[in-house]
Amino acid sequence: MEITFLGTGGSYPTRFRNVPAIAVQVKEDLLLLDCGEGTQRQFMQSNVSFMKVKKIFITHFHGDHFLGLPGLLQTMAFNNRIDSLEIYGPEGIEKLLDGIFSLGFWKPSFKIIAKSIVPSDTLQFEGYSVSAELAEHTIPDYAYKIKEEDRRGHFDTEKCKALGIKGKDFSYLESNGFIIKNGKKILLKEVTGNSIVGKSLVYTGDTVPSDRIIKFSNNVDVLIHEASVTKDLENKANEYGHSSSSQAAEIAVKANAKQLILTHISPRYEDSTPLLEEALPIMKNTKLAEDFLVHVF
Amino acid sequence: MEITFLGTGGSYPTRFRNVPAIAVQVKEDLLLLDCGEGTQRQFMQSNVSFMKVKKIFITHFHGDHFLGLPGLLQTMAFNNRIDSLEIYGPEGIEKLLDGIFSLGFWKPSFKIIAKSIVPSDTLQFEGYSVSAELAEHTIPDYAYKIKEEDRRGHFDTEKCKALGIKGKDFSYLESNGFIIKNGKKILLKEVTGNSIVGKSLVYTGDTVPSDRIIKFSNNVDVLIHEASVTKDLENKANEYGHSSSSQAAEIAVKANAKQLILTHISPRYEDSTPLLEEALPIMKNTKLAEDFLVHVF
Numbered sequence: 199m200e201i202t203f204l205g206t207g208g209s210y211p212t213r214f215r216n217v218p219a220i221a222v223q224v225k226e227d228l229l230l231l232d233c234g235e236g237t238q239r240q241f242m243q244s245n246v247s248f249m250k251v252k253k254i255f256i257t258h259f260h261g262d263h264f265l266g267l268p269g270l271l272q273t274m275a276f277n278n279r280i281d282s283l284e285i286y287g288p289e290g291i292e293k294l295l296d297g298i299f300s301l302g303f304w305k306p307s308f309k310i311i312a313k314s315i316v317p318s319d320t321l322q323f324e325g326y327s328v329s330a331e332l333a334e335h336t337i338p339d340y341a342y343k344i345k346e347e348d349r350r351g352h353f354d355t356e357k358c359k360a361l362g363i364k365g366k367d368f369s370y371l372e373s374n375g376f377i378i379k380n381g382k383k384i385l386l387k388e389v390t391g392n393s394i395v396g397k398s399l400v401y402t403g404d405t406v407p408s409d410r411i412i413k414f415s416n417n418v419d420v421l422i423h424e425a426s427v428t429k430d431l432e433n434k435a436n437e438y439g440h441s442s443s444s445q446a447a448e449i450a451v452k453a454n455a456k457q458l459i460l461t462h463i464s465p466r467y468e469d470s471t472p473l474l475e476e477a478l479p480i481m482k483n484t485k486l487a488e489d490f491l492v493h494v495f
Numbered sequence: 496m497e498i499t500f501l502g503t504g505g506s507y508p509t510r511f512r513n514v515p516a517i518a519v520q521v522k523e524d525l526l527l528l529d530c531g532e533g534t535q536r537q538f539m540q541s542n543v544s545f546m547k548v549k550k551i552f553i554t555h556f557h558g559d560h561f562l563g564l565p566g567l568l569q570t571m572a573f574n575n576r577i578d579s580l581e582i583y584g585p586e587g588i589e590k591l592l593d594g595i596f597s598l599g600f601w602k603p604s605f606k607i608i609a610k611s612i613v614p615s616d617t618l619q620f621e622g623y624s625v626s627a628e629l630a631e632h633t634i635p636d637y638a639y640k641i642k643e644e645d646r647r648g649h650f651d652t653e654k655c656k657a658l659g660i661k662g663k664d665f666s667y668l669e670s671n672g673f674i675i676k677n678g679k680k681i682l683l684k685e686v687t688g689n690s691i692v693g694k695s696l697v698y699t700g701d702t703v704p705s706d707r708i709i710k711f712s713n714n715v716d717v718l719i720h721e722a723s724v725t726k727d728l729e730n731k732a733n734e735y736g737h738s739s740s741s742q743a744a745e746i747a748v749k750a751n752a753k754q755l756i757l758t759h760i761s762p763r764y765e766d767s768t769p770l771l772e773e774a775l776p777i778m779k780n781t782k783l784a785e786d787f788l789v790h791v792f
Contacts, residue, residue: 210570211536217566235566236533239508259599261569265562269514269532272558273507297598301591302556303634337600 199224199344199397200494201420201459204240206487208404208426208440208462209262211236215489217262218462220401220422221246224344225325230254231342231401237266238273244490249277255328256287257403258339259294268298275307282309286321286328288338289314315340326396331414333405335439341403341411343418346396350386357389397495400455404462406436407445415453419495422487423449424462428472435464443473447480457495461487496521496641496694497791498717498756501537503784505701505723505737505759506559508533512786514559515759517698517719518543521641522622527551528639528698534563535570541787546574552625553584554700555636556591565595572604579606583618583625585635586611612637623693628711630702633736638700638708640715643693647683654686694792697752701759703733704742712750716792719784720746722757725769732761740770744777754792758784 200223207215217234221244228250230237241248248270256264267285274283285291295312299305315321317340320329325347330340353368362379363371371377375386400415401422415421425443427435432442441449443460450458458481463470474486485493497520504512514531518541525547527534538545545567553561564582571580582588592609596602612618614637617626622644627637650665659676660668668674672683697712698719712718720743724732729739738746740757747755755778760767771783782790 210566210573211539213536213539216536235563236536239510239513239533242508242510261565261599261601264599265566265569266532268558269507269562272562276507294598297594301594302558302561304558 199346199399199420200492201399201422202244202246203461203487203489203491203493204237204244204246205232205234206461206463206489206491207262208424208464210465212465212468214468215463215465216240217266218257218403219266220461221251222344222399224346225323227252227323227326229328229344232257232263232403233266233270234262235265235269238270240489241270245492249274249279251283252281253284253286253323253328255340255342256285256291256294257333257342257401258288258335258337259290260337260404263403264294267295268301268304271298271306271310272304275304279308282311285310285312286315286330287312288340289316331410333402333411334408335404335406337439339403339405339439341400341405341414343398343400343414345398348396349394351391351393354389354391361389363389404439405441406439407441407449412449412452415449415455417454417456419456420459420493421450421453421455421457422459422461425460425473425477426462426464427466429476431464440464443477444480447477447484450481450484455481456483458484459487459493460484463487496643496696496717497789498696498719499541499543500758500784500786500788500790501534501541501543502529502531503758503760503786503788504559505721505761507762509762509765511765512760512762513537514563515554515700516563517758518548519641519696521643522620524549524620524623526625526641529554529560529700530563530567531559532562532566535567537786538567542789546571546576548580549578550581550583550620550625552637552639553582553588553591554630554639554698555585555632555634556587557634557701560700561591564592565598565601568595568603568607569601572601576605579608582607582609583612583627584609585637586613628707630699630708631705631736632701632703636700636702636736638697638702638711640695640697640711642695645693646691648688648690651686651688658686660686701736702738703736704738704746709746709749712746712752715750715752717754717756717790718747718750718752719756719758721759722770722774723759723761724763726773728761737761740774741777744774744781747778747781752778753780755781756784756790757781760784 205216502513
């Protein structure tokens with residue numbers, strides 16, 4: 199997967215960080231997680247094309263997470279988008295889109311499918327799935343998990359050689375799941391190793407530390423957790439439904455996440471390195487997101 | 496007046512130009528003309544504070560001219576705005592604001608007064624007025640004129656000396672409009688020259704060349720006219736309710752405007768100098784707006 203951070207601030211933009219938006223290339227699809235105001239322009243300043251976005255997932259209906267939608271949709275239309283676009287979110291996403299369409303004079307020229315989902319849903323797409331879990335914020339907020347499908351293991355070259363499998367046999371096996379060799383049916387799974395586990399990613403949106411997020415993020419490759427503030431402002435942040443970077447790190451450790459990326463940094467920080475410094479002693483493999491950071495895993 | 500161009504593109508943003516927004520400092524008030532998506536962040540990158548905006552004037556309800564409103568209002572609230580804010584526009588501005596307030600979870604914490612106005616209205620404020628005229632676009636669009644009040648002329652020093660007016664007499668005259676000297680009542684206007692005409696500015700919003708705009712902009716100091724395209728694309732632009740830069744220049748000449756500033760440059764132009772080059776032979780005193788251009792007059 200390739201993650202491009204388009205907005206890594208929280209609540210409102212600063213000169214250095216725009217409000218939340220994360221583009222994720224998974225298999226053939228470009229997904230967008232949240233779409234704060236100005237996301238279309240952040241796309242223009244990145245290496246990712248907003249025209250290629252296939253599905254959008256909104257974590258919750260606070261302005262900094264969705265106010266970029268109307269402009270992005272209108273600009274897609276200005277650029278002659280034809281492909282339909284799916285927009286997922288908590289209950290109310292259809293109403294939100296209706297509200298957006300009723301602002302001013304504009305009707306979409308391509309199909310926009312708004313679908314609310316529930317935490318138990320797992321949406322199956324081509325080679326990956328997206329599932330949601332309720333985070334703990336002041337209003338309903340979904341954490342999203344993107345998971346690539348597991349793939350078959352590599353060919354066991356020794357075993358294949360011993361059975362006389364070679365050349366075009368491999369693509370035949372791949373296509374058909376078996377091959378007849380010397381009158382004997384050999385199954386693909388007999389000559390391949392353990393399946394390769396698909397990569398996985400969780401993005402929390404806005405949340406206080408949550409046991410549900412720990413469970414939901416179990417063994418995930420990358421956990422993108424909100425980290426609004428430093429330790430000294432933790433209590434106040436928790437009151438408003440947010441986490442400190444240390445709390446995000448504790449969640450990552452408890453979830454056994456392989457890597458943590460901190461985002462949704464409060465506009466109060468011109469220098470956000472203290473957020474990283476406080477998380478690192480707890481969770482070694484931690485990155486602090488910056489606008490336009492690209493993370494491939 | 497001091498004009499700060501915050502967004503000088505049209506339809507949708509590019510890496511170099513954001514969508515329309517113009518801040519105007521007139522007397523004690525900071526006004527905002529249009530508020531495209533991302534205007535709050537453009538403010539942050541300028542020398543003008545978004546917290547000081549007192550009144551907003553929206554030309555029309557196409558997304559590129561108003562989609563920055565919800566984010567700007569929310570960020571004002573995040574920054575503890577207390578002062579009320581007036582938002583003016585064509586008929587429907589109240590409904591637009593209602594629509595904005597119904598998006599997601601947010602209610603303004605300060606007073607927002609949305610008022611639709613009609614072309615015959617002239618709004619009188621402290622030391623200046625704002626009036627509107629219907630431009631010619633695909634939907635109702637108002638051009639706005641900001642006009643400082645005329646001020647009294649300078650003291651005629653010779654006459655004052657002859658009448659024995661000196662020292663504190665001047666401030667007395669100023670406050671009371673007259674003074675008694677040697678038993679004789681002398682009026683302020685008797686000892687001051689011709690009144691000084693207040694500066695004036697017209698901003699068109701989106702429009703094709705319009706006779707109403709010529710009349711409305713008569714003798715204006717600065718005409719900010721939309722100039723979406725170069726001459727070669729004029730016909731197409733006119734069809735969509737827009738002007739070429741040459742047409743904007745012709746309007747400025749016919750209106751006897753002292754200066755023309757071109758804005759609302761189509762995103763198709765990476766290099767927009769041809770727009771200026773085509774206008775200059777028609778209207779010598781022409782500028783091409785760029786984001787963050789500050790123009791004082």
